[in-house]
Amino acid sequence: MSTTQELLVELARLFVELMGLLAWPVAIVIVVILLKSHIAELLGRITSLRHKGTELTFGEATDKVSEEAREVLSTVTTAKEGEKTLKARGSLQEDKFLALIPLVNTHPDMAVVQAWKYVDEQIREFPGVLQAGEKYLPTARVIGRLANQGLVPDSVIPALKELNALRNRAVHESKANISSSAAAQYVEAASDVYETLWMLS
CATH class of the missing domain: 1.20.120 (Four Helix Bundle (Hemerythrin (Met), subunit A))
Structure with a gap:
C-alpha cells in the first residue's frame, strides 16, 4: 500500500473512533434541546441538593x-x-x-x-x-x-x-x-x- 493510501486509511479509522466518542454527547445534547422546557420545569422544582454528605x-x-x-x-x-x-x-x-x-x-x-x-x-x-x-x-x-x-x-x-x-x-x-x-x-x-x-x- 502506498503512503497516501495508508494515510487515508488511518484518517478514516480516526474519524470512526471520533464518531464513536462523540455519539453519546451528541445524543445527550439533542435530547436536552428537545426536552429543554420540561427540564427547566423540573429544575425549578429542585429544593435540595446533596453533595458528599x-x-x-x-x-x-x-x-x-x-x-x-x-x-x-x-x-x-x-x-x-x-x-x-x-x-x-x-x-x-x-x-x-x-x-x-x-x-x-x-x-x-x-x-x-x-x-x-x-x-x-x-x-x-x-x-x-x-x-x-x-x-x-x-x-x-x-x-x-x-x-x-x-x-x-x-x-x-x-x-x-x-x-x-x-x-x-x-x-x-x-x-x-x-x-x-x-x-x-x-x-x-x-x-x-x-x-x-x-x-x-
Whole structure:
C-alpha cells in the first residue's frame, strides 16, 4: 500500500473512533434541546441538593417559616386591626413585595435577598433598637434587642431568625440552589412578617 493510501486509511479509522466518542454527547445534547422546557420545569422544582454528605434543603425551610409567619400575622392582625386601617396597612408593603414576582422566576436568590432587605429595614425602625450613635448593628443583635426589649411578640422572633438564616444561605452558600417556588414561598413569608412588624411599629 502506498503512503497516501495508508494515510487515508488511518484518517478514516480516526474519524470512526471520533464518531464513536462523540455519539453519546451528541445524543445527550439533542435530547436536552428537545426536552429543554420540561427540564427547566423540573429544575425549578429542585429544593435540595446533596453533595458528599452535605444536603441543602430550601423548600422545606421556606414552608416552615411561611407557616410561622402566617400564624404570627393572624394573631397580630386580630389584636391590631382597630388601630390601623387595612387600606393604609397594605399599600406600600404590597407594592414592594409584588415587585419581586419577576425576580422570583428569573433570579430566585435575588428575590430572597431583596425580600429580607425589606424585613431588615423594618426591624431597624423600631424605637430603641439602635442606640444613640449606632449606625449599624448586625441583624442577629437587632433581633436579639427586639426580643429582649419586648418590642415584638415572642412568636415573631423565630420567624425573623429563620428568614434571616435562609437569606444567609441564599447569599453565602454557593450550592444553595433555590427554586422559583421556594423563593415565592420565602417572599410570601417575608411579606407576612413585614406586615406584622409594620402593624406593631
